[in-house]
Amino acid sequence: MDATTLYSIGELSRRTGLPVRTLRFYSDSGVVAPTTRSPAGYRLYDHDALLRLELLRTLRELGVDLATIRRVLDRELSLAEVAAAHADALDVQIQVLQLRRSVLRVAAGRGSDPEETTLMHRLTRLSGEERRRLIDDFVEGTFGAADADPAAAAMVRAAAPDLPRDPSGEQVAAWVELVELMGDEDFRARLRRTATYRATGRIPDIEREAGEELMEFTRQKAAEAVKSGIDPLGDRAAPVVDDLVHRFAEVFARTPDTEFRDWMAQKFEEAHDPRVERYWRLVWIVNGWQVVPDLVPVDPWLVRALRGTGTGRVDK
Template sequence: MDGGTLYSIGDLARRTGLTVKTVRFYSDRGIVVPAGRSPAGYRLYDIDAAARLDLVRTLRELGLDLATIRRVVDRELALPEVAAAHADALAVQIRTLRLRRAVLTAVAERGSTPEEMELMHRMAKLSENERRVLIGDFMDAAFGELQTAPAFGAVMRSMTPELPDSPGAEQVEAWVELAELTQDLGFRAAVRGLAREQVAERTEGGPALVRRDLAAVVRDEVAPALAAGIAPTSHRADPVVASLAVHYTHITGRHDDAELRRALVSRLESLNDPRRERYLRLLAVINGWSAPASLAPVLDWSIEALRTRMRR
């Protein structure tokens, strides 16, 4: 194109793919300035005006407002900085839209009431910081001063939900249910009781700090008995019960007697709280972890086996 050629509004509109009305709009606002006038007094534009209009059209399609566009084309703002800022803003909008889609999908799948939908949307759209405050409050209430114990660092991490920026419908549902569960005062007290028992056992057991936790031992010892069809009341279950008792003596530093077995039953009943298992399942969904295997069958078996022998 000849750099000295001047174009009417109609010519400029055809070159840029804009309407005459749009070109005039930008011209009236000083975003595109005429290079001169025709003998009849009509505005004429040079090649720079066409280039500016191409840039304006692109920026408008990307969602920039006119005030920002004018500063960009006038070079008051660096285009890379403006692009970065708007890319960040678009990322927030995309996350918001994905979250809304997840909420609506969850509502459609579960047939929620308007009240449930409102709760789901309100809980799901909490900012990351607000979610951390909510979970932090639960951790403080459940663990209190125990959080400073070195052994509890991994426990805290393993119980902390991290809702992703673009959650699926299932993750939104799980987050809402988990958030409600953390407000259950009874559940908080139960978790705190479990934590205190665990700390007490490790303190009393001394060297047992390196041993596996009780839930893992019960799973490993009892699962084979269950698979073999051994009833908890059967004499064939005696070696398994004895093994559980021996392990508990190791982690508590106490002798195997009636008192220890009563304490073991109480400990297993605490572990068998269905709210605890539900929390762990919801946590796995939210964090994208593999679903944990249910401990309820082995815990039920162990409790019945111990109680049967305590009555003999």
């Protein structure tokens, strides 16, 4: 068939795969009007109409709306412009679907109740701008006071969590937990205190007074315990903690009793708060950063061990 061949609406339907009623709708709406009519009044279409319909069908299958397609067919918009715009729109839709998939996987894996699932869904639907505003509000609320250390605020802001476009279930769960932490006033106070230590390079009092040699020995022993999987509340932790308590008691000229253990635990916790360490761990997860084992703090293990084991302690 050449370019002068005319097709009936039935033939056009067979060639394009579009139902006759759909072709009539396109014809009546002027999207692809018939080229002419037969003496009996039947619609007839030329080869150009066939090509227009094939393009129309392709764009519809790609999700382009009919009004935009009509502008393309009428050469008011270029196909390249439309393709770029719809590709961008699909990127957004894909991101939304990926987030939904991650939330559903977390909910299925954790056996989440309806309230938790709703919360996860709401928090992951926040736009990038909304997430940045949430972080800004958190940093301002934590370090906005006149006496707050600007270096600590800058450190927390520089390492702000940023949920990726296609987060894993672990990242979704970590993001939700982070948002809950950021809204806790008690946590903000803890972070403000410990971040100041880190940002300014200040050494906690107990570490400075104990001396570099004892602190290095303490970190080594605690790190070995962590690496060996020793439960800080278990019997295997007792000899490690007993030895450290006696070494510190000698340096501080104190009796290595329960009161001294509590004092040690309090001093270590002031600079190495477990909830703050949890915050940084969650930030690593959300940002997809590699967790370097040597940088994982051992102080939380030591604090728990001091409070839960050793002479005079009763495990609960």
